[in-house]
Amino acid sequence: MNTHQTLKIIDNLPDGELVTSVKHWTNRLFSFRIERPISLRFRSGEFVMIGLPGDNGKPLYRAYSIASPSWDEELEFYSIKIQDGPLTSKLQNIKIGDRVLLRPKPTGTLVLDALIPGNRLFMFATGTGIAPFASLIRDPETYEKFAEVILTHTCRNIAELKYGKVLVESLADDPLIGELIDGKLKYYPTITQENFKTKGRITNLLSNGQLFSDLCIKEMSAESDRAMICGSMGLNNDMRKILEARGLSEGANSRPAEYVLEKAFVG
Amino acid sequence: MTYVVTENCIKCKYTDCVSVCPVDCFYEGENMLVIHPDECIDCGVCEPECPADAIKPDSETELEPWLKLNAEFSKKWPVIVDQKDPPTDADEWLDKPSKLAWLSDAPARE
Numbered sequence: 001m002n003t004h005q006t007l008k009i010i011d012n013l014p015d016g017e018l019v020t021s022v023k024h025w026t027n028r029l030f031s032f033r034i035e036r037p038i039s040l041r042f043r044s045g046e047f048v049m050i051g052l053p054g055d056n057g058k059p060l061y062r063a064y065s066i067a068s069p070s071w072d073e074e075l076e077f078y079s080i081k082i083q084d085g086p087l088t089s090k091l092q093n094i095k096i097g098d099r100v101l102l103r104p105k106p107t108g109t110l111v112l113d114a115l116i117p118g119n120r121l122f123m124f125a126t127g128t129g130i131a132p133f134a135s136l137i138r139d140p141e142t143y144e145k146f147a148e149v150i151l152t153h154t155c156r157n158i159a160e161l162k163y164g165k166v167l168v169e170s171l172a173d174d175p176l177i178g179e180l181i182d183g184k185l186k187y188y189p190t191i192t193q194e195n196f197k198t199k200g201r202i203t204n205l206l207s208n209g210q211l212f213s214d215l216c217i218k219e220m221s222a223e224s225d226r227a228m229i230c231g232s233m234g235l236n237n238d239m240r241k242i243l244e245a246r247g248l249s250e251g252a253n254s255r256p257a258e259y260v261l262e263k264a265f266v267g
Numbered sequence: 268m269t270y271v272v273t274e275n276c277i278k279c280k281y282t283d284c285v286s287v288c289p290v291d292c293f294y295e296g297e298n299m300l301v302i303h304p305d306e307c308i309d310c311g312v313c314e315p316e317c318p319a320d321a322i323k324p325d326s327e328t329e330l331e332p333w334l335k336l337n338a339e340f341s342k343k344w345p346v347i348v349d350q351k352d353p354p355t356d357a358d359e360w361l362d363k364p365s366k367l368a369w370l371s372d373a374p375a376r377e
Contacts (some may be wrong), residue, residue: 047310049289063289063310107289107312252315254283263311 017101023070026159029091029128031042031067031078034100042106043113044070044139045132045228045262049103050077052090063264065131065230066106069138071176075102078131078163090219094260109260110228112145114251116258118226120217121146124239126154126231130164133230137171143180146226148255150215152188154231161189184217185216187248203238222247222258227262241266269304270314271330271337275321276300277370278360279353284313284322286350295347295375296329296340298354302332303341342372 017034024030042048044066051061068076081092093101110132115121121132121142130153136142142149153164168187172178190198190205198205198214205211212219220227220243227248229239240250243259251257272284275300284300285293292306293313302313302322314322325334360366 024298047289049308061290061308064309104290105291107287107310108314109312250315253287254316254318263314264308 009231016101017075019094019096019098019100021096021172022094025163027156028081029079029163030081031076031159031163032094032100033068033076035100036073036075038104038106040075040102040104042066042070043108043111044135045110045112046106046108046135047132048075048106049261051087051101051103052094053101054086060087061101065129065135065262067108067131067134069135071139076134078128078134107152108262108264109252110136110230110262111253111260112136112141114256114260115226115228115251116251116256118146118258119122119224120148120150120220120226122220122225122227123149123151124206124227124229124231124235125152125164126202126235127160128231129235129262130229130248131230133228134164134167136228136261137168137181137185138177140177140180143177143184146184148184148186148217150186150188150217152190152205154190154192154213155212156191156193158191158194158196161191165189186237188218190214203235203242206239206242220246220248222249225258227259229259236263268309269307269325269337270302270309270311270322271304271325271332272299272301273321273323273330274366275331275362276317277317277366278363279319279321279357281353282320282347282350283316283318284345287312287316288372291346291348292341293347294341294344296344297373297375299340299370301340301344302345304338306341318337320347332364340372343372347375 020033022032047063047065049061050064051059054060063079067078082088248258292303
């Protein structure tokens with residue numbers, strides 16, 4: 001047996017990591033934190049496979065963006081609840097002291113390394129797609145690399161914005177990055193199915209320029225701006241067209257460029 | 268759906284994909300890598316990492332033969348979990364046409 005096979009077998013028999021907190025935001029959304037193994041290193045914005053033992057005894061894993069920053073002693077996740085979802089139907093019932101399985105290989109393209117240097121960083125999220133950005137906006141490196149960070153978050157209902165809103169509002173008082181942020185982070189929530197000050201899909205608000213006029217910032221350009229996208233397949237496809245039309249090209253870890261998007265995201 | 272490794276990997280085998288795969292679903296032949304379609308979680312991280320642009324989502328048309336080839340060889344070849352140096356002549360083979368004729372069905376050598 002070679003080392004690789006040994007690793008795979010060990011990996012299939014984990015104890016799991018202790019759940020340290022759970023918060024239900026709506027009847028469809030919750031976040032939770034688990035202990036972080038000392039050996040688990042990751043870059044802010046990456047995702048990892050987490051899971052629970054399945055009914056047949058085999059572990060059931062799904063890809064989850066890590067919502068906490070790389071310096072955090074715990075790992076935070078932000079999840080949707082799907083009643084007949086194989087994993088989330090069970091995951092939504094976890095409590096403090098339960099264990100969540102964690103595979104040891106974080107990865108992903110929503111990382112600062114996959115972008116070439118720029119002046120402003122735009123983060124476009126829909127729904128639970130805000131998770132990787134919840135990590136990145138808490139990472140000092142984000143503000144060291146970019147002069148301005150614009151986080152947009154689009155949800156169907158106002159209640160679904162709360163996780164992101166509470167997080168953003170808490171950053172000003174954060175002892176580690178409160179001073180670093182100091183006006184550098186702009187938060188732009190939008191709502192599609194209820195009346196709200198900024199109503200509509202982010203693709204429309206971006207295309208018609210309202211995003212820029214609302215925030216009193218200049219239009220996007222490939223020369224100075226970088227972007228990260230995390231949302232539904234529809235958002236990915238539409239944003240890709242909009243950004244490419246503005247001259248931005250897709251980057252990767254091995255080939256940094258002007259924008260990156262997360263294909264692993266579903267929900 | 269899954270991602271599949273296609274012709275341009277043959278004799279290039281850069282293995283950038285291996286370092287980013289969260290589920291270690293790449294399998295290594297003598298001169299090509301394949302993806303195990305039942306293990307791939309469809310995360311798509313490997314696709315833009317491939318210097319040869321050889322990894323495609325199987326939603327693309329005309330990839331059926333490559334899907335079969337990936338499925339078949341991933342059962343026969345050993346798993347690869349770490350990036351390694353490509354063949355010394357990898358760059359010379361990049362984008363050469365009709366590389367399928369050069370595909371070795373032998374597993375990677377230790």
